[in-house]
Amino acid sequence: MIEIEGLTKVFDGLMAVDDITLTVRPGEVMALLGPNGAGKTTTVRMLAAILKPTAGRARVAGYDVATQGHDVRRNVGMLTEAPGLYSRMTGREYLDFFGQLREIPTPERRTRIDELADWFKMTPVVNHGAVMDHRPEANHKNVLDRRLGEYSKGMAQKIALIRTLLHDPPVLLLDEPTSAMDPASARLVRDTITQLRNDAHRAIILCTHNLPEAEALADRIAIIRQGRIVEQDATPALKERLLGPPLMEIRLASPTQNGIIALVEHTIANSGAHIQDASDDWIRYSTPDPAVTNPALLQTLSASGVAVLTLSEVAQSLEAVYLRAVEGHA
Amino acid sequence: MSLETQAKPPVSFSFTWQRLRTAWFPVWVVLRREIKDTLRDWRIIVPIIILVIGFPFLAVLAANQGLAFVNQYGASLIMERLLPFLMLVVGFFPSSFSLVIALETFVGEKERRSLESLLATPLTDLQLYTGKLLAATTPPVLASYLGMVTYLLLMGFTLNWWPPLSLLLVSMTLSTTQSLVMVSGAVIVSCQSTSVRAANLLASFIIIPMAFLLQVEASLLLFADYTMLWLIALCLVIVNVLLIRLGIRLFNREHLLGRDIDELNLRRGLRVFWEAAWPRNGLKALYTREIPAIIRGMRPELLITVAVILVGGIGAGVWGIRNFPLPVQAFSLADIQNLESIGSMVTQTGLLKSFTPWAIFFNNVRSLFIAALLALISMGILALLLLLAPVAIIVYVVGQIGGIGFNPGLFLAVTVLPHGIVELPAAILATAQAMRMGDIMLSPPEKGGGIDGILREAGHFVKLFVSVVLPLLLLAAWIEARITPHLLLDFLGR
Secondary structure, X not given: OXXXXXXXXXXXXXXXXXXXEEEEOOOEEEEEEOOOOOOHHHHHHHHOOOOOOOEEEEEEOOEEOOOOHHHHHHOEEEEOOXXXXXXXXXXXXXXXXXXXXXXXXXXHHHHHHHHHHHHOOOOOOOOOOOOOOOOHHHHHHHHHOOEHHHOOHXXXXXXXXXXXXXXXXXXEEEEOOOOOOOHHHHHHHHHHHHHHHHHHOOEEEEEOOOHHHHHHHOOEEEEEEOXXXXXXXXXXXXXXXHHOOOEEEEEEOOOOOOOHHHHHHHHHHOOOOEEEEEOOOEEEEEOOOHHHHHHHHHHHHHHOOOOEEEEEEOOOOHHHHHHHHHHHOO | OOOOXXXXXXXXXXXXXXXXXXXXXXXXXXHHHHHHHHHOOHHHHHHHHHHHHHHHHHHHHHHHHHHHHHHOOOOHHHHHXXXXXXXXXXXXXXXHHHHHHHHHHHHHHHHOOOHHHHHOOOOOHHHHHHHHHHHHHHHHHHHHHHHHHHHHHHHHHHHOOOOOHHHHHHHHHHHHHHHHHHHHHXXXXXXXXXXXXXXXXXXXXXXXXXXXXXXXXXXXXXXXXXXXXXXXXXXXXXXHHHHHHHHHHHOXXXXXXXXOOOOOOHHHHHHHHHHHHOOOOHHHHHHHHHHHHHHHHOHHHHHHHHHHHHHHHHHHHHHHHHHOOOOHHHXXXXXXXXXXXXXXXXXXXXXXXOOOHHXXXXXXXXXXXXXXXXHHHHOOHHHHHHHHHHHHHHHHHHHHHHHOOOOHHHHHHHHOHHHHHHHHHHHHHHHHHHHHHHHHOOOOHHHOOHHHHHHHHHHHHHHHHHHHHHHHHHHHHHHHHHOHHHHHHHHHOO
């Protein structure tokens, strides 16, 4: 659905995007991570056929971004970094305007606006003394018929998202989709992205600085630094590559006795694992193959009469992966 | 194998209509949104309403008072000629809002960061440009018409003054074309800046020429010369075509989002200027490589300059000969008896303090520098006009000479050709390079425009001026002061 090969963009001698190659399949979410100015926005702009690549090629929804820009733009929904709304328009007028530019027929456009407004729970923010109408259709109607200049940042972001989804595009390019949103709205947007990926097999590129969000949503992650992709893979694979094999922690029911650590070390050594750290009642070890190491260890400890309280994987954050990737390539 | 070719299906009306609709519907959508947005902004609407309704009343009041005053002295003609000018002014002020709206529509959108979401739609650059251009032009032009109609009705009912249809039409045409020039100019300005503030500062390059133009139009209305007003309207149409063409080239996704800051880097600017102005590889390279390269670079401007001088200068001169023939006694050739009398005649005109090579040289240098400065604020147009004026005067005078029994060709060969053959190329080179400086301001940076482009061309101007134009002007001034007078005396048989 999105195929990028050697994509490069140079502005006035400044290399903004340098030889990027990646693929996003239908039903896949790819998160683009990177520091500010790394080239994420420029990449997305090229994929939306707003900027022309200096070199390389990219096909989006089956169309070439350099030569079939019009078709690309018809098939892409792009959520820009800033909502960039027209403050003197109402929400409904704004969405209707973009719906017309997308050539969505009037009845379908109106239905779609209402559906999406319902989906995003566009509930009234202020009522200025008027009697609150609690019917759902009246609620979103109230909000959509207010001027955009009166919207909160979160509401503005929701309107921008509705604009992005209005024409039901097969490819979505989302730049910071949950920025400025309250936790409940951000959750709603995350659920929406998941549903869009699953239901309609869309290819989605997500640019974000919110690493937990990227980890929760993305099937694969690409880390960009100074215009180049420095790492690209599924999150577990990235973690393993950059942070080493999974870290396991075994907690014992009673304090460790002399000889237990040696026993553990001896048991796990066969599967290529080794102890990282240990304390009175816990031991941490990294293992390239937990499926082999863990049962063997549990069996040994049980046979030795050592009571095990828990055995779990120590969570390694994406932040650590990101920092390792960005700093490692500095 | 069949020799029959497949006949193309006839283009049906519905097919054409569908294509037209597909092309124009997005333009209409953009236009409608922009106009709605403008009409909702009281900061734009209130002044326009005041200008449309209030200003015509003031103009009529002034006209009534003025007429009453001048009638006391039997000079009603003055006021009668001012009435059309007032109509033009009444129409101009609302139409000038097109500049404000255009800057808001184009660069305002960029500043609010709403442009990117618009650029992500299937709209073509041309559709977006056209929609915005029409949106910025339509309300002010309609307001301008409304203002003029209000003024006319008030004048008609209070003073029973109704303008001739041609005047009304030319005023409306001027109002429309001026608005379009301001809008299409504003698009170019907007493309060069990322904030409304910066665009407003750059907008002086549009306002200043328009203010000059209004003064010219006022003078022509005083002389009731509607033909020249139509010519100005025609020129504005041509300028519009050029500006719109340039605007379409500049208003593209790549350019609009490619640049992020308006930056003034003095040190880099000076380096660009210095590198362009200073001959880097010695005198020989200067004359064999650098100067020819500069001249090659300004070929379009050279062609335009020569064409304008030939067509415009000769045309204006001939027009002067036909419309304002001088009586024979206006030529005081009998007073020319010797070299001193030629010198004193020249100094009496006030153009030169003394008839010496240095005085002529400094006068010409000053004129060309003024032309260069004017070119910067007028896309080179005022520099051309400044060069066109002396050519028109020469044609006018030479033409008149024929009327008093002299051979005009010989007169030209004697009085103009000896120094003109050196002076004119120098003036053409300087004017063309001045024009290039004006043009380059409007070019996108990736095409060599922007601040760096202006400084580079200014450097080229200095290089060309010092190494070619100044020596030629000096030689021409010497010929004009030392040789031409002798030839004139011989020509007159004295």
